[in-house]
Amino acid sequence: MHVWSVANQKGGVGKTTTTVALGCLLADKGKRVLMLDLDPQGSLGSYFGHSPEQAAQSSFHWFAAPGKLAEDVLNGCIRHTDTRNLHLVPGSTALATLERSAVTQEGMGLAISRALSRLWDDYDYVLIDSPPTLGVLLINALAASERLIIPVQTEFLAIKGVERMLNTLNMVNRSRRQPLPYLLVPTLFDRRTQASVSSFRHMRKTWPDVTWHAAIPVDTRLRDASSQGVTPLALDPDSRGIQAYGSLLKTLLKAESALTSTAGVAANG
Numbered sequence: 678m679h680v681w682s683v684a685n686q687k688g689g690v691g692k693t694t695t696t697v698a699l700g701c702l703l704a705d706k707g708k709r710v711l712m713l714d715l716d717p718q719g720s721l722g723s724y725f726g727h728s729p730e731q732a733a734q735s736s737f738h739w740f741a742a743p744g745k746l747a748e749d750v751l752n753g754c755i756r757h758t759d760t761r762n763l764h765l766v767p768g769s770t771a772l773a774t775l776e777r778s779a780v781t782q783e784g785m786g787l788a789i790s791r792a793l794s795r796l797w798d799d800y801d802y803v804l805i806d807s808p809p810t811l812g813v814l815l816i817n818a819l820a821a822s823e824r825l826i827i828p829v830q831t832e833f834l835a836i837k838g839v840e841r842m843l844n845t846l847n848m849v850n851r852s853r854r855q856p857l858p859y860l861l862v863p864t865l866f867d868r869r870t871q872a873s874v875s876s877f878r879h880m881r882k883t884w885p886d887v888t889w890h891a892a893i894p895v896d897t898r899l900r901d902a903s904s905q906g907v908t909p910l911a912l913d914p915d916s917r918g919i920q921a922y923g924s925l926l927k928t929l930l931k932a933e934s935a936l937t938s939t940a941g942v943a944a945n946g
């Protein structure tokens with residue numbers, strides 16, 4: 678099982694869209710995919726028709742105290758979608774209450790890691806859609822992940838958000854054995870606007886090794902898909918948006934196999 682988080686401490690940058698796009702593309706390759714909504718806004722769940730006002734069978738229940746998550750609750754939160762191999766755990770507004778109460782509880786930063794470890798054989802990929810605020814939810818997402826995808830809207834004020842996210846990452850890395858690999862993904866790119874072009878260039882210049890070489894373009898088909906509750910792949914596999922996400926996925930999978938083979942060399946060496 679590979680666990681990837683999609684995070685940025687800023688809303689409206691394409692986190693949920695990226696989660697759904699990568700999720701449906703991986704499922705289309707025959708991978709068993711679980712998308713996990715850890716955003717109290719519950720946009721990922723809403724996308725597939727699950728109301729965030731409803732706490733029942735949502736990721737909220739995965740934050741049980743150590744040893745207290747029952748098997749039927751663990752599995753009962755998982756919903757199927759119309760796409761084969763693509764499952765999800767919806768979010769809920771109740772998640773917001775955890776930000777206040779759970780931080781002080783022992784082991785709460787690892788609730789999601791613990792839950793996912795019990796599903797290890799059931800999924801090839803888990804994609805976590807993270808909340809835009811730094812708290813117990815984001816910490817859980819990052820602690821459970823082996824890779825972080827940071828969508829960055831290509832506009833003037835985006836850079837500040839990246840710096841904040843990288844500070845958080847530094848903090849999280851202090852308690853990890855290995856630093857969490859990450860990729861900055863320029864999103865909502867419109868080559869006709871100066872703001873898009875110059876912020877894309879700025880990102881490539883400031884973070885050359887960790888910024889994806891291309892960008893996800895503005896594509897109304899991605900927005901149409903979300904308003905119709907279908908994956909962008911089901912709506913229009915030829916759209917510019919889903920094509921760009923396909924190329925992003927290629928980059929991510931390549932990075933993953935490079936990581937695996939490096940580990941292999943080290944293990945053999």
Ligand code: ADP
Nearest residue numbers: 688689690691692693694865894895896899900
């Ligand atoms: P976040 O999860 O970071 O808040 P979303 O993925 O929900 O961001 O995107 C915010 C809004 O922008 C949504 O309405 C979504 O449909 C739209 N959107 C996201 N990416 C694109 C894109 N590449 N082209 C057009 N619209 C997009």
Ligand code: MG
Nearest residue numbers: 692693716720
């Ligand atoms: Mg979102």
